[in-house]
Amino acid sequence: MLKRLKKKKKSKLLAITLTSSLLLSGLTFDIASAQSQDPSTVQQKQTSIVQTTAPYLTDAASIDSVIQAMTLDEKAKFVVGVGMPGFTRGPFEVTGAVGGTYGIPRLGIPELRFADGPAGLRIRPTRPGQTQTYYATAFPIASALASTWDPATAEAVGKAQGNEVKEYGVDLLLAPALNIHRNPLNGRNFEYYSEDPLISGKIAAAMVNGVQSNGVGATIKHFVANNQETNRNSIDTVVSERALREIYLKGFEIAVKESHPWSVMSSYNKLNGTYTSQNADLLTTVLRKDWGYTGFVMTDWFGGDNPVEQMKAGNDMIMPGASYQSDIIKAAVEGGNLDEKVLDRNIKNILQIVIQTPEFKKYQNSDKPDLAAHAQTARKAAAEGMVLLKNDNMPLPISKDQKVTLFGNTQIETVKGGTGSGDVNAAYTTSIADGLKSAGYELNQSEFQEYKTYIDTLRSQEQYKIKPSPWGEDFGKSIPAIPEKPLADNEIAAASKESDIGVIVIGRNSGEGADRQVVKGDYLLSDAEQDMISKVSAEYHNQGKKVAVILNIGGPIDVSSWRDKVDSILLAWQPGQEAGYAVADVISGKVNPSGKLPTTFPVKYSDVASADSFPGTPAENPTQVIYNEDIYVGYRYNTTFNVKPAYEFGYGLSYTSFNFSHVNISEGKKFKDKLKVSAMVENTGKLSGREVVQVYVSAPDGKLEKPAVELKAFGKTKELRPHQRELLQFDLNAKDLASFDEEENAWILEKGTYTVKVGASSEDIKGTATFTVDHDMVVEKVNEALTPIVDFEPLTK
Ligand code: BGC
Secondary structure (H helix, E strand, O other): HHHHHHHHHHHHHHHHHHHHHHHEEEEEOHHHHHHHHHHHHHHHHHHHHHOOOOOOOOOHHEEEEEEEHHOOOHHHHOOOOOOOOOOOOOOOOOOOOOOOOOOOOOOOOOOOEEEEOOOOOOOOOOOOOOOHHHHOOOOOOHHHHHHHOOOHHHHHHHHHHHHHHHHOOOOOOOEEOOOOOOOOOOOOHOOOOOOOOHHHHHHHHHHHHHHHHOOOEEEEEEOOOOOOOOOOOOOOOOOOOOOOOHHOHHHHHHHHHHHHOEEEEEEEEEEEEEEEHOOHHHHHHHHHHHHOOOOEEOOOOOOOOHHHHHHOOOOEEEOOOOOOHHHHHHHHOOOOOOOOOHHHHHHHHHHHOOHHHHHHHOOOOOOOOOOOHHHHHHHHHHHOEEEEEEEEOOOOOOOOOOOOEEOOOOHOOOOOOOHHHHOOOOOOOOOOOHHHHOOOOOOOHHHHHHHHHHHHHHHHHHHHHEEEOOOOOOHHHHHHOOOOOOHHHHHHHHHHHOEEEEEEEEEEEOOOOOOOOOOOOEOOOOOOOOOOOOHHHHHHHHHOOEEEEEEOOOOOOOOOOOHHHOEEEEEEOOOOOOHHHHHHHHHOOOOOOOOOOOOOOOOOOOHOOOOOOOOOOOOOOOEEEEOOOOOOHHHHHHHHOOOOEEEOOOEOOOOOOOOEEEEOOOOOOOOOOOEEEEEEEEEEEOOOOEEEEEEEEOOOOOOOOOOEEEEEEEEEEEOOOOOOOEEEEEEEEEEHHHEOOOOOOEEEOOOOOEEEEEEEEOEEEEEEEEEOOOOOOOEEEEEOOOOOOOOOOOOOO
């Protein structure tokens, strides 16, 4: 009690000190009310005005005294965001920034700005009364970036994104997002990297390092097990501790340890019964105690339902924030339901980041990032992430003297990225048709004109008009899907005679707020699309000519019903604003495709391990989703249970060929605490290109059963000329090889024979080597956390 009284007294003294300085600077302040709180001490305080300096946030050393000087009211306001000032408060310096923090000028605490998102900075491109524009670069979607299997590319993209964040006056980017592709129907998979936690973690870490190299922050999200949009704000996600540690948490663990993101965003869902933002096991035990995280945690926008529980759990800041939440927090401290020390702890976590921000450092942003340079970075990354799925007899690359007919609406209405907060307000998107034209291809003009007229006509009709998003202009545009243009038989026949190759573009979009569905026009091709593929292929093949398909999509669609009809398939993903140029780079062979699938393309949707449990029960309005496929997500399921995919994890062709040799383990046959795997790659084809080397491990079953293979390391060669070779080396330690034992709360390495499988995909293994572990090892003990409260049968072999 005495302690608390002392503290109170001190803050009043500070208030008086401040009052005088505010008055001096011409601002008004109600000195009478400040004094009226304790008139008996006025004399004493006035004497101390001269002696006391107000604590002021200057550096890490000043943080504790600044917190001590904060009133309870200020504390309760500081841990709650100020709403969405970039949307609602005008004039506001960064229009379209989705979050802001509460500033306390008297203590030197500035207001910060937060803005989305994964494919680039999302702010509003125009401001009332200004001619200057604020466009940001739309980079390829996360899944495309992961398909590069190249952290250096991700880091370059992050660096460019972070520069736009800084130059447009934002402090923290609300990205990258790295939830696992548990099921291909998640509407937000495009914002996420992979079904594999190693790829997710490594690419996310590279992104964070790139963003933060600018002196602005990155936010890894959505922590954790936010793998669907259906009822995302209420769904209870039931997951075993092992699947959490090995699959869903693992990518976050890698990103936290390898890139120290300034912020972590908790997710919307509940995890094993508790909202993630109210889950102390997750936010304090795992994140801080097990992993040593030192940044701050924010909620997702309007996530969770109890501000006091959020504070206690270690969710330092509530976003976007509303004053009632501050009131609840303040009342809880006053009523003894929340220890003020908890608030102080959370505030300290935030202030430690505040002092690193451009706003705190009074950085004068230019509002003029180098958009031209960033467009080149986006184009390069987009091409690097494209995956060649099929190329029978090499119809691709297409030489410039071949005349091309493009089919499909998406040649014109090319999709740069998904919708919702993962969208970017870019100045333009280069369509695939325009990209090919500008690369010098002669396109079948009459067919192009048919498409142009069809699309223009439909778009002028009310139902297909492009409008601002229902969430407001800041969320981009709402583009109603128009039906695929029907093709007349004589139209196709004429085109097949007039051009040397037919290129069909299939497009899809999805986004925040809804999952995709296994229906025609979504996961399945529409009848018109099937017709287009069948008829175009038949006619071109009659003429002895080839047909290629370009997939401009954000996640897997059905391929098995039509892929045998065409000669080539290029998965271009949603490549960002430079879409058309990047597609042309790959189609022309300027860039030899080297992307590999970070996610499995199943033969049929029912082959997905989570097909039966997604998106939860009861089916009409799910409240709970049980991850009973457990650790068998994606290729871990396919390889263990012999379910053949259409295109497997890690798959991707090239215009050249590679030979793998010299697969070796350097430390000999017995594992001590680390080993080095090496493999030689030689370009055995006729064109320069890059190859991804994938290191899988098959671990022996013991106390724990193991998936058939698990990716443990990967690397990409430099651009190899024909006959050129490169030796790649990979370090693996015991933690990399370990599995999670729920009984022991530990990562363990079990004795037995391990096989290292070096390959060009999860199924295309080029060389193996074995080593043995002599005795069981406890590699790392962790705290017990996140135990499911619901009984379920996890899938076993
Ligand atoms: C999304 C977050 C995003 C936030 C702010 C939420 O709806 O889930 O990813 O950062 O909005 O736009």
